[in-house]
Amino acid sequence: MIAVTGLVKAFNGTPVLRGIDLTIQPGERIVVIGPSGTGKSTLLRCINFLDHADEGTIRIGDLSVDVAKATKAQILAVRRRTAFVFQNYALFANRTARGNITEALVTVQGIPKAEATSRADEILRDIGLSDKADAYPASLSGGQQQRVGIGRALALNAPLILFDEPTSALDPEWVGEVLDLMRRIAEQRQTMLIVTHEMQFAREIADRVIFMEGGRIVEEGPPSQIFDAPRDPRTQEFLRRVR
Amino acid sequence: MEALDLDYMMGLVPILLRYLPLTLGMALAAMVLALVLALILAMIRVARVRILNQIVQFFISFFRGTPLLVQLFLFYYGLPQLMPAFSAINGVQAAIAGLTLHFSAYMAESIRAAILGVDRSQWEATQAVGMTQVQAMRRIILPQAARIAAPTLLNYFIDMIKGTSLAFTLGVTEMMGAAQKEAASSFRYFEAFLLVAIFYWVVVEALSVVQRWLEVRMNRALAR
Numbered sequence: 001m002i003a004v005t006g007l008v009k010a011f012n013g014t015p016v017l018r019g020i021d022l023t024i025q026p027g028e029r030i031v032v033i034g035p036s037g038t039g040k041s042t043l044l045r046c047i048n049f050l051d052h053a054d055e056g057t058i059r060i061g062d063l064s065v066d067v068a069k070a071t072k073a074q075i076l077a078v079r080r081r082t083a084f085v086f087q088n089y090a091l092f093a094n095r096t097a098r099g100n101i102t103e104a105l106v107t108v109q110g111i112p113k114a115e116a117t118s119r120a121d122e123i124l125r126d127i128g129l130s131d132k133a134d135a136y137p138a139s140l141s142g143g144q145q146q147r148v149g150i151g152r153a154l155a156l157n158a159p160l161i162l163f164d165e166p167t168s169a170l171d172p173e174w175v176g177e178v179l180d181l182m183r184r185i186a187e188q189r190q191t192m193l194i195v196t197h198e199m200q201f202a203r204e205i206a207d208r209v210i211f212m213e214g215g216r217i218v219e220e221g222p223p224s225q226i227f228d229a230p231r232d233p234r235t236q237e238f239l240r241r242v243r
Numbered sequence: 244m245e246a247l248d249l250d251y252m253m254g255l256v257p258i259l260l261r262y263l264p265l266t267l268g269m270a271l272a273a274m275v276l277a278l279v280l281a282l283i284l285a286m287i288r289v290a291r292v293r294i295l296n297q298i299v300q301f302f303i304s305f306f307r308g309t310p311l312l313v314q315l316f317l318f319y320y321g322l323p324q325l326m327p328a329f330s331a332i333n334g335v336q337a338a339i340a341g342l343t344l345h346f347s348a349y350m351a352e353s354i355r356a357a358i359l360g361v362d363r364s365q366w367e368a369t370q371a372v373g374m375t376q377v378q379a380m381r382r383i384i385l386p387q388a389a390r391i392a393a394p395t396l397l398n399y400f401i402d403m404i405k406g407t408s409l410a411f412t413l414g415v416t417e418m419m420g421a422a423q424k425e426a427a428s429s430f431r432y433f434e435a436f437l438l439v440a441i442f443y444w445v446v447v448e449a450l451s452v453v454q455r456w457l458e459v460r461m462n463r464a465l466a467r
């Protein structure tokens with residue numbers, strides 16, 4: 001089980017997360033929605049310690065970390081149990097598509113090169129990029145880059161994959177292929193925490209939708225509740241605007 | 244006006260050629276040492292290691308702020324006066340040490356700038372997959388920084404090759420020293436110094452060709 005409790009984060013004195021409590025069951029697929037600037041990215045980044053929260057605890061399985069007192073070793077341990085898919089892909093520019101996938105397997109997980117390579121090739125086949133295995137990110141389309149980004153995250157075998165608006169930076173023509181890939185991952189009951197503005201996609205794959213505003217979770221529930229019968233006026237207002 | 248004594252110049256070519264290896268050797272040795280030192284200095288600056296960072300800043304400021312010639316004199320002629328142990332150093336060693344210290348200061352700053360020039364998302368990606376800072380630096384950040392810094396570093400190498408001519412002021416007979424000696428005995432100053440100028444020029448031009456070839460190759464592997 002994964003649990004975030006009392007997560008608080010401020011940037012230069014401005015509160016961005018005002019106490020987030022979130023429990024994620026294994027295999028659960030959660031979508032976070034909400035207006036711009038409400039701390040959705042910050043929540044994901046704090047779970048992975050890309051940003052360091054001020055207060056709260058993060059628990060992943062048997063690992064529990066008080067973020068205010070987190071040691072370097074604990075931060076690494078949390079990062080090694082989570083994977084992150086970035087809005088801007090953030091592929092390693094000096095590694096090929098295959099190299100992007102094997103890099104952490106070899107460097108971080110200590111898997112032998114040959115084994116990592118065959119695992120990467122399996123994943124490349126899965127994401128439909130076998131023919132681009134030796135291509136550098138700069139020569140890939142946005143959609144291809146993001147699929148490699150997702151492949152890199154998948155390869156880590158992390159208990160939780162965090163997705164921060166994985167399709168927002170894409171030209172419309174590439175959005176479909178990335179969402180399709182994520183759908184397939186969701187079908188395999190990979191635990192996912194996804195920030196997205198793709199409401200139709202959220203409705204399809206989410207077990208639970210979380211509506212965030214002003215650094216708080218305002219409302220959460222199954223997609224049918226959030227999208228068809230939102231209770232909180234702020235959720236209603238937000239959904240009216242995005243439709 | 245007197246005509247250029249071409250025969251004399253041709254005769255001088257094999258003599259100067261004999262000293263080319265020493266010139267290139269000093270430059271190469273100083274380049275390798277300066278790169279290692281610059282890398283360490285840049286790391287200290289980037290990681291902002293306490294106290295060490297201030298010392299490094301002071302070091303860089305001094306070696307960038309004073310002429311190479313003054314530094315060479317200070318270490319070769321000046322230092323043994325304070326610390327007699329340094330009188331055991333010969334001119335070649337002193338020149339290599341001086342070039343190393345001087346250029347490492349410049350190179351540290353270009354390496355630092357190149358590291359900071361690597362996109363922030365590259366750091367974040369290394370963190371997200373659980374790399375340590377050292378792993379991130381070695382595997383992802385430095386290789387990309389090297390690509391950014393390479394043209395500048397090669398320019399410093401060119402400066403270094405030319406800088407070795409100052410070793411002659413420490414009594415080293417390298418290319419410049421040899422030309423000076425020959426000129427003093429034949430009174431053919433113009434020919435001797437013109438020839439030594441051509442020697443440096445050719446070496447530097449050859450290096451520029453390598454430089455362009457490297458740039459094309461690097462850009463091909465990793466078009467940004």
Ligand SMILES: Nc1ncnc2c1ncn2[C@@H]1O[C@H](COP(=O)(O)OP(=O)(O)OP(=O)(O)O)[C@@H](O)[C@H]1O
Nearest residue numbers: 011012016034035036037038039040041042043165
């Ligand atoms: N590194 C930072 N330094 C200062 N302020 C920041 C930083 N990162 C985020 N913020 C601020 O925190 C607030 C929440 O940002 P965040 O990116 O988490 O919002 P978001 O919900 O992901 O928005 P969007 O939908 O636009 O991506 C914003 O006001 C933002 O300006």
Ligand SMILES: [Mg+2]
Nearest residue numbers: 040041042165
């Ligand atoms: Mg965001």
